[in-house]
Amino acid sequence: VKYMIMMFGDAASMGEVQSPEWIREMIGDMIAIDKDLTDSGELVFQAGLTDSSMAKTMRYADGGPVAVTDGPYAESKESLIGFWIVDVESDERLREIVGRIVKWSGVVEVRPLGEAPTDF
Amino acid sequence: VRTPVDDLLRELAPRVLGTLVRRHGQFEACEDAVQEALIAAARQWPADGIPDDPRAWLVAVAGRKLVDAWRSESARREREKTVFDLEPADTGTAADTDDTLDLLVLCCHPAVSPSSQLALTLRAVGGLTTGEIASAFLVPEATMAQRISRAKAAIKSAGARFGEVSTTELTERMAVVRQVLYLVFNEGYASSGGDRTQRTELTTEAIRLTRMLLAASTDLPQAIPETTGLLALMLLTDARRAARERAGELIPLAEQDRALWDAGRIAEGVALIERTLGTGAIGPYQVQAAIAAVHDEAPTDAATDWRQILALYEVLEGIAPGPVVTLNRAVALARVDGPRAGLALLGTLDDDARLEHSHRLDAVRAHLLELAGDLPAAREAYVRAARRAGSLPEQRYLAIRAAQLGE
Numbered sequence: 001v002k003y004m005i006m007m008f009g010d011a012a013s014m015g016e017v018q019s020p021e022w023i024r025e026m027i028g029d030m031i032a033i034d035k036d037l038t039d040s041g042e043l044v045f046q047a048g049l050t051d052s053s054m055a056k057t058m059r060y061a062d063g064g065p066v067a068v069t070d071g072p073y074a075e076s077k078e079s080l081i082g083f084w085i086v087d088v089e090s091d092e093r094l095r096e097i098v099g100r101i102v103k104w105s106g107v108v109e110v111r112p113l114g115e116a117p118t119d120f
Numbered sequence: 121v122r123t124p125v126d127d128l129l130r131e132l133a134p135r136v137l138g139t140l141v142r143r144h145g146q147f148e149a150c151e152d153a154v155q156e157a158l159i160a161a162a163r164q165w166p167a168d169g170i171p172d173d174p175r176a177w178l179v180a181v182a183g184r185k186l187v188d189a190w191r192s193e194s195a196r197r198e199r200e201k202t203v204f205d206l207e208p209a210d211t212g213t214a215a216d217t218d219d220t221l222d223l224l225v226l227c228c229h230p231a232v233s234p235s236s237q238l239a240l241t242l243r244a245v246g247g248l249t250t251g252e253i254a255s256a257f258l259v260p261e262a263t264m265a266q267r268i269s270r271a272k273a274a275i276k277s278a279g280a281r282f283g284e285v286s287t288t289e290l291t292e293r294m295a296v297v298r299q300v301l302y303l304v305f306n307e308g309y310a311s312s313g314g315d316r317t318q319r320t321e322l323t324t325e326a327i328r329l330t331r332m333l334l335a336a337s338t339d340l341p342q343a344i345p346e347t348t349g350l351l352a353l354m355l356l357t358d359a360r361r362a363a364r365e366r367a368g369e370l371i372p373l374a375e376q377d378r379a380l381w382d383a384g385r386i387a388e389g390v391a392l393i394e395r396t397l398g399t400g401a402i403g404p405y406q407v408q409a410a411i412a413a414v415h416d417e418a419p420t421d422a423a424t425d426w427r428q429i430l431a432l433y434e435v436l437e438g439i440a441p442g443p444v445v446t447l448n449r450a451v452a453l454a455r456v457d458g459p460r461a462g463l464a465l466l467g468t469l470d471d472d473a474r475l476e477h478s479h480r481l482d483a484v485r486a487h488l489l490e491l492a493g494d495l496p497a498a499r500e501a502y503v504r505a506a507r508r509a510g511s512l513p514e515q516r517y518l519a520i521r522a523a524q525l526g527e
């Protein structure tokens with residue numbers, strides 16, 4: 001089953017609240033996680049995002065050009081900073097993977113991807 | 121992993137394509153046929169051995185693919201007549217014509233978008249497969265295939281003809297070709313993710329193609345100095361590759377272990393730029409190569425000849441002014457006249473709209489504030505820069521700098 005694992009936070013402010021050692025260890029572990037998921041054949045796609053201050057929100061405007069405002073869609077301190085799409089055999093395996101990520105982020109949101117209907 | 125067969129195929133690709141296009145016209149169809157022939161060779165040669173005349177083999181196979189494609193097309197249109205007669209593959213004198221230049225100019229046609237110019241150049245001149253290009257640019261293969269086919273359609277509808285460009289126009293178009301090759305290099309060098317080896321592939325290809333461009337430019341004397349400058353710049357930059365990253369963390373020039381620098385690449389780059397400067401019109405690639413040479417020849421950061429670097433940035437600002445050049449000049453100025461002098465120069469860029477969304481002004485300011493001993497302001501500037509960094513390795517580097525100042 002394919003899941004999206006979403007990590008929230010603020011990468012830039014890491015420099016204000018964490019030690020250089022903590023950041024270095026986190027970077028090393030993130031690289032190792034990506035490599036392990038690639039090697040196991042479970043990684044579909046992963047990406048890190050730039051800071052939420054780089055976000056623009058674009059809205060439908062009736063008859064006019066798209067309305068653009070600076071900033072993220074949802075105002076919150078913690079916004080999406082990275083995600084993985086993994087294809088795993090079991091919930092147990094999913095929890096194993098997530099366990100390595102939440103060590104650094106505290107919390108992630110996990111959601112199954114919508115799938116094609118099976119009995120059509 | 122690159123094999124000798126891969127190397128041979130990439131070397132032969134533009135020559136086979138050139139032969140076909142000369143013989144039959146229709147760049148678009150020939151390019152597809154050559155790609156199919158390369159894939160067939162990559163499958164067969166490792167098992168069956170390399171043919172006695174590999175180039176003739178590729179020309180013959182690509183020629184057959186071309187006939188097949190045209191036959192099925194004409195059948196679809198219910199046409200009766202044979203579209204053309206396939207000539208036997210010859211390896212005579214005509215086969216030795218170097219079509220590299222004409223192919224590069226066609227792939228870098230102004231009607232094609234920059235990202236497609238890169239992709240098409242790597243495929244048609246570099247001999248890379250669509251899959252290889254897609255993985256280097258971190259996009260799905262189907263996306264890259266579509267990008268390449270749109271690029272070819274754009275060239276076709278622009279009515280561009282192979283080998284029909286005058287010498288004057290060719291010299292002008294070389295500027296675009298150089299820019300495309302430098303973008304390929306930077307795409308690999310300033311990587312922002314993906315598999316390290318796939319990215320290294322791009323820098324290696326850019327250097328190989330620039331060598332090909334230089335070798336093919338003997339009849340364009342005016343283009344030679346800048347193309348040589350570009351090759352030297354790539355070599356002198358790539359020489360530091362092994363030292364610029366450790367465990368996913370970027371290492372700035374000043375802190376790199378210079379023992380890891382590639383002495384062979386440095387020697388070649390320095391020799392190229394030394395023999396080129398003064399032989400023709402000065403250009404931005406030559407000056408940037410000269411700056412890279414000064415860095416690469418310094419045994420330590422402290423022993424760097426910053427006065428010479430500052431003078432070279434002044435030359436560069438004169439011929440190719442821009443905010444990024446000024447940023448670099450500010451760093452050099454700080455090393456010559458002190459960080460406050462550098463910061464004053466940065467102040468002139470505060471209202472520059474071209475840097476509005478860039479992290480670089482804050483990153484340089486943070487560095488100079490740190491040199492000046494104003495650590496709280498430096499830390500704030502590093503965090504601001506981290507927020508705007510478009511590449512994750514840079515974002516992490518800037519966050520670590522900020523964290524270090526908090527200790």
